[in-house]
Amino acid sequence: AQSVTQLDSQVPVFEEAPVELRCNYSSSVSVYLFWYVQYPNQGLQLLLKYLSGSTLVKGINGFEAEFNKSQTSFHLRKPSVHISDTAEYFCAVSDRQNDKIIFGKGTRLHILP
Amino acid sequence: EAGVVQSPRYKIIEKKQPVAFWCNPISGHNTLYWYLQNLGQGPELLIRYENEEAVDDSQLPKDRFSAERLKGVDSTLKIQPAELGDSAVYLCASSRGQLSDTQYxxxxxxxxxx
Known part of the structure; x- marks a missing residue:
């Protein structure tokens, strides 16, 4: 069965420091991969997605993610975070064969001044 | 472009009462999703529609939950009767149609x- 694991429920990081939010998935078939962000009191919105091609995907607000098929991972990175990046980040996987989509439990990013 | 509209934003009811949620997707989006999000958790799919057809309702508790998407546009999700454990945020999302498409x-x- 398809599953998505976000290894860290909370990640504290100092402002202007780099950050990596981890996402691993289990699927025996081809997948589409997404990162969504939920700012306080707002709905989820897409940060970036991987469909095919280059394994390094760039998204909005300076975020990027790298698809690693051998490690079944899709970790999200930003080289320098800002206080406005405070939010909850969700990794999601669409199983192309079984026509399913699953979200991870989310990682709350805390930016420390 | 108007976003996905949901109403009401907040609802407080007593257990065993019925409740209904309404969603208006982005114009032209064929696919509509209803999710349940518990505190500290990610969205869990309840039902996915492609136009009027429910193509995935495998996670919808059909003994108390029902949904409809008449005319393939607006959708309503109903709970009857509600239980204490139903307290959560109910999210609606829409997309153009493919699983590769962005959900709004x-x-x-x-x-x-x-």
């Missing part, structure tokens, strides 16, 4: 069952 989420309806 509404602000959600926060349900509290007393």
């Amino acid at each position: 989420f509404g602000p959600g309806t926060r349900l509290t069952v007393l």
